[in-house]
Amino acid sequence: MTGALGIYNYWIYVVLMMIGLYGVIAKPNLIKQAIALGLFQTGIFLYYISMAVVDGGTAPVWTTILDGAQKYEGPYDNPLPHVLILTAIVVSVSVLAVALALIINIKRAYGTIEYDEIEAMDQADKRADYLRGQVTDAADDVEHKQEGHHHA
Amino acid sequence: MLDAFELVPNLPVLVVTTPLIGGVLTIAMGRGKGPWAWATLITGVVFYFTVLLMQQVLAAKTGYISYELGNWPRQWGIEYRVDALNAFILLTVAGVGFVTTLYAQKSVEKEIPQDRHNFFYAVWVLAICGLLGITVTGDAFNVYVLLEISSLTVYALIAMGKDMNRQALTASLRYLILGSVGASFILLGIGYLMMVTGTLNMEDMHDRLAALPDIVHHRTVLVAFAFLLCGLGLKMALFPLHMWLPKAYTYAPSAVSALLSATATKVGIYMAFRFLFTIFGVGFSFVAMPANLVLSVAACAGILVTGVTAVRQTNLKRMLAYSSVGQLGYIVAGFSLANVHGVAGSVVHIFNHAMMKGGMFMAAGAIMYRLGRCDLRSIRGLGKRMPLTMAAFVAGGLGLVGFPLTAGFISKWYLVQGALEAPHMWPVAAVVLVGSLLAVAYTWRVVEAAYFQEPEGESALVTEAPLSMVAPMWILIGASVYFGVSATFTGEISMRAAKSLLGGAP
Known part of the structure; x- marks a missing residue:
């Protein structure tokens, strides 16, 4: 696959992000806004993971250690974006937790979300x-x- | 004695780790005055560290200090890099953090239930930790992580105002959503930059971007630039992306408003400095790209619109919040000129505005402490009842106006000079002057109510706020007057920061 279709991960990332952005702006329900924010951030995770792909690359694991026999010499996918996005996932979960805590408090104070x-x-x-x-x-x-x- | 603990060589990282560990420990400090005393100790120590760091930077032959975390070379690890600009912002954030912590004790006692004080101060110290971290780091992804540490804690701090007014909750959630979208844009921008340069270190990013042929038509770089500009605009509350700010500052606990107005958006502007000047470079951001036009138009519109809105407010905190957006407009307009005086004016105004607006929010908080509200009606005649508080407010207001002998005058002097030096940018100078007139208008409304009207109801019975609130307030206002009269230190530092920003390398 080549051309615009070959990078379909990036299309999915853009679509996910836009669905999220739409939800954040257009949905009056606060829980739905929080979900949309989650989608928005998930799109970005997908983007970072897609960026790490190297043509013909595999998981950056040294196979000698695993089976003791052969050693894979080929190209590895870039592990750095994976590590970064692990951090970003933690951040996103924390944001969601704070958002939900706020929404619970709003429900208590206003009786509606x-x-x-x-x-x-x-x-x-x-x-x-x-x-x-x-x-x-x-x-x-x-x-x-x-x-x-x-x-x- | 200091060297025995190897403090001095490790200062850049201690500035972040001290409040990080100290902040978490605050929770264990019991229910009484313990959490507050502990937070004061931590912020005091951090302030001392930033003073030492400033001395180190000024003494450094290269003009900056580079600190590699865990001794990993900067290509792989995280580098903390402190030059005149960071050191100055660090000093401002830590200084205001310390003084507002001193101030917070009484205000928080009144506004937040006793059983949550330890959590409040824990989050408070962690917020300061995040802000200092953004300022000290030289790694683009580290900026994002620390940005989220500061943002998450700030959302919580704002929501703590819910016992005064439930709107604090909606204000906080709104800020959370807009802030997260902004931070996500910044994360995307960093991702695109990493894609092109293969590094996260700001210096390396700059070098590799500069080596790219035909960078102006490099689509990935352009996308990164657009995302970063949008995200930063949201984070620094640049008009018209400021919609989260007024409500958040109005309903946050008074001490939190004082801290945020002086530090949070300022650090956003610092990030803009790093991304636009250090990473992309002046040639790309302001010559090849029309960032100067976009930013200066947004900033000037912001100064005028929020100035007019501020004049129409009756709630003091809301008035100050709108005025803050306008003052951020001055800072943005300054660096969008991209010449030495403009950028220096912008840097010095970060400091000056932190002093003035921090002090004014403290004055509004002192009125809240005595009256439980701070609208124009309730401050009638307070000039006689709370003379020190109202005098502080007026002195801060004169600073916003840019009255000679106040710090605001120094900032505006630089800004107007910068605007007249830049080609075709004289309208910025005109807007700065009109903005000053608007500041006269809203400050005058307060002066009129406080000094020329008779107190009514309970306002007639109040007394001056406690010393522990008035003293910190006057430390900040005093600093703004001191640095208005003798601007050698702030002026020299900002000129040095401006020259290194415009020269490309920090």
């Missing part, structure tokens, strides 16, 4: 605060007017 409902509740809180402010403001005005009267 739908982003638009949460947004509406925050707006309502804000309006309530504002109205409280207005009330004090109005009271202020009355006081000032009365003061004005007295002076007059």
Whole structure:
């Protein structure tokens, strides 16, 4: 396989990433957003692993140690990206753990995990605060007017 | 005595390992004042280390210190590399980290339940560890790992504000999602660069990129550049990618807002320095690629839009958050000029803004401590009730304006000079001046409320914040005034950093 199809891993990585990005942006459900974030990062793992491939290469393991007889001299796949992505997987799991912990706390505080409902509740809180402010403001005005009267 | 422990040669790595181990141990420090005292000790020691490191760098003949972890040569292992720029940022982060830890005690006592203090300080120290790590390392993948250490801990720190307002949770989650997308873009960019260069060491990357023929049309390099620029933009809250920042800074615990505003986005900008100047080089980033245009337009739009938004805010912390995005705009506009004065202005403003904004967030936190809120209404008449706090806020505000004899004036002096020297970049100078007027407007709203209106309700009864909050606040504000009057040290360091950045090698 050659040409654009020959590097199909890279196509899959791009598609996975875009599905993830779409989910993060478009899904109002916070759990779905977390899943989408996971997909997005998985795409990147696939990219790193694909990058490590060497034509005709095998796993970078010294076979003499395994069977004691023959030693493979051929090219090995680059192990460095594999190691890097092991770290990145740990990071991604931690991000997911923190995200889920936050979502549990959000569920406790708001009673929902739908982003638009949460947004509406925050707006309502804000309006309530504002109205409280207005009330004090109005009271202020009355006081000032009365003061004005007295002076007059 | 120091050499007996081989401290000095191992300083670059001690700056990271001390808070890493110390941070984890914080959890075991009990429920009382133990965690706070331990965190103060650790951050104090780290601050001392960064001061020593600064002396070492200034004394080094080559202008930098290279430290290979575990004695692995830099082609295979991780190299920590400290030059004038890192040393200066390290000093800023560790210094602000130490002072905000001192400040945090009372504020955290009030805002976070007692049984979570040990976890809070553990995460706090680890966040500082991540930020210092990003700054000290010379390895591109190490940057990503430490970036995630700092990001994860910062998400947790912001969410700790949930007992004051539940919006801290949504703010934190939003930052988590955007921050992770940004960090993933950075990871992808690093991957593409590794594909082309076969190395992760920043210096080697630069050398091998420079050796590529026709780099401007090398598609992999271009993709790497685009991903990195996007990811860094998200991480440093460059307008219009700043949407996560205002809510996060508003609802985070006050001490956390002070720490983050002074350090987190600054380290993002430091990463931009490393990627754009050290790895890609000025010739590629700013001459072959239109990064200067993209960055300066985004930065200038940011200064104006967030300036206007800040004027319209009534919550002090939110006002400061928007103002922070605007101030980051100055820093980005400075280095996008890609000349010595512009970059030096940018470096010096990282330091100056950390002092001023850190101090102002501390003042807002002190008001929160006394009143439980910090909107324009509740600060009416506070000029008389909390004179030291309000004076600190105003002094910081004057710095943001760029009033002579404050640190902000020095930064803007460099920036305007840089903008006038660069061809066709005079609009940047104009925007810097208009931005200053906007800073006058929002600072004035606070001055008017605090000094020209009568206190009402409980505001009439409050007293000055405790000394343990006022003193750290004035250390930062005092530093911003001191380095405004005598800018020799900060000016020389930033000029040196700027010259080495523009020269290619750090």
